[in-house]
Amino acid sequence: MHKRLLIPGPTEVSAGMLHEQTRFLIGHRAKEFTELYTGIIEKLNKFFQLPDSQKTTVTTSSGTLWFDIVGRSIVKEKALACTNGAFSERFGKAVQACGKKVDFLDVEWGKAVKPGMIAEKLDSGEYDTLTICHNETSTGVRNPIYEIGKMMRKDYPDVMLAIDSISGMVGDKLLPSEIGCDVIYASTQKCFALPPGLAVGIVSDRALERAREIPNRGMYTNLVRIFDYYERKHQTPFTPNISLLYALDKRMDLLLEETPEGVYQRHKVMAEYTRKWARKHFALFAEPGYESVTVTCIKNTLGKSVKELNEKLAERHFMISNGYGKLAEKTFRVGHMGEWNLAGIKEVLWHIDEIWGL
Numbered sequence: 395m396h397k398r399l400l401i402p403g404p405t406e407v408s409a410g411m412l413h414e415q416t417r418f419l420i421g422h423r424a425k426e427f428t429e430l431y432t433g434i435i436e437k438l439n440k441f442f443q444l445p446d447s448q449k450t451t452v453t454t455s456s457g458t459l460w461f462d463i464v465g466r467s468i469v470k471e472k473a474l475a476c477t478n479g480a481f482s483e484r485f486g487k488a489v490q491a492c493g494k495k496v497d498f499l500d501v502e503w504g505k506a507v508k509p510g511m512i513a514e515k516l517d518s519g520e521y522d523t524l525t526i527c528h529n530e531t532s533t534g535v536r537n538p539i540y541e542i543g544k545m546m547r548k549d550y551p552d553v554m555l556a557i558d559s560i561s562g563m564v565g566d567k568l569l570p571s572e573i574g575c576d577v578i579y580a581s582t583q584k585c586f587a588l589p590p591g592l593a594v595g596i597v598s599d600r601a602l603e604r605a606r607e608i609p610n611r612g613m614y615t616n617l618v619r620i621f622d623y624y625e626r627k628h629q630t631p632f633t634p635n636i637s638l639l640y641a642l643d644k645r646m647d648l649l650l651e652e653t654p655e656g657v658y659q660r661h662k663v664m665a666e667y668t669r670k671w672a673r674k675h676f677a678l679f680a681e682p683g684y685e686s687v688t689v690t691c692i693k694n695t696l697g698k699s700v701k702e703l704n705e706k707l708a709e710r711h712f713m714i715s716n717g718y719g720k721l722a723e724k725t726f727r728v729g730h731m732g733e734w735n736l737a738g739i740k741e742v743l744w745h746i747d748e749i750w751g752l
């Protein structure tokens with residue numbers, strides 16, 4: 395019995411999109427592959443309106459590979475890791491696991507990281523990289539990355555800005571040139587509404603120059619190798635998930651047809667409806683003004699059993715998400731991303747009303 399996924403990843407993928415993956419394989423060193431892959435890169439560049447100084451790649455990996463890419467290829471000696479949830483904490487720990495020094499700027503879960511908090515730390519001049527999560531999936535908080543990016547480009551131009559937008563990209567409004575980021579990435583099982591297995595990364599020329607100066611970049615995590623290979627051959631350095639690339643190619647056609655603004659507005663409308671529902675019956679976990687547009691984290695103020703709710707929702711072919719880790723049962727989350735639209739969100743919230751008698 396299929397449950398339609400309103401968890402914040404993997405999200406629901408339509409049968410048509412799943413079917414895209416069943417095409418016959420092609421060789422990854424063949425001309426057909428070059429055409430497929432360069433086409434995808436061009437579509438991504440167009441969607442994100444990238445200038446020549448920012449470049450896109452697609453890795454065959456989940457998004458976490460990019461924690462290691464940042465740790466291996468971007469951080470020179472010491473990073474400042476902004477944390478306000480489980481994933482931003484993991485990002486900082488991954489950089490440490492790559493052998494680099496990390497200080498943590500810990501912000502209370504549910505609150506946003508603000509430019510002033512970062513400035514206080516960066517003023518010491520100790521850091522060469524800042525890591526931050528755009529959309530903290532564990533808490534439903536959207537950090538103000540445009541303001542942070544603007545401040546960093548003006549006041550700390552030598553510090554690289556690395557952003558995890560794993561659950562934000564192609565749901566939230568994302569213009570890397572306006573943010574002024576050096577690395578930003580996402581996995582395909584979130585707003586791209588594809589199976590897990592690919593990650594899209596956008597990297598600045600500055601970041602690539604930095605990477606060239608850093609020793610021990612590893613193999614799969616070597617950003618220079620990835621982009622040099624593309625420059626020379628217009629292919630990926632290692633065998634990619636070709637089947638999933640077929641589906642990404644199709645997804646980019648659909649996203650371009652909807653337009654970046656259309657995609658953002660659809661997510662915004664779903665988020666606003668979910669927040670209104672949550673405020674009526676419960677309360678929001680995210681600090682006001684910093685709520686995610688792709689996942690709403692709701693404080694379980696009525697002490698309902700989220701586990702039981704999901705069991706009942708399963709009978710109605712839906713699945714939402716419990717709170718993450720220590721937030722389980724204290725919060726629950728509705729992922730409104732990818733292929734979902736307002737009608738679908740209204741439907742699942744109606745079922746929750748019915749089950750819980752709200």
Ligand SMILES: Cc1ncc(COP(=O)(O)O)c(C=O)c1O
Pocket residue numbers: 402403456457458459481527529530531532558559560561581
């Ligand atoms: C914000 C954020 N970062 C990182 C991850 C890990 O991504 P992946 O499972 O694609 O490696 C997730 C997954 O939920 C996430 O939401």
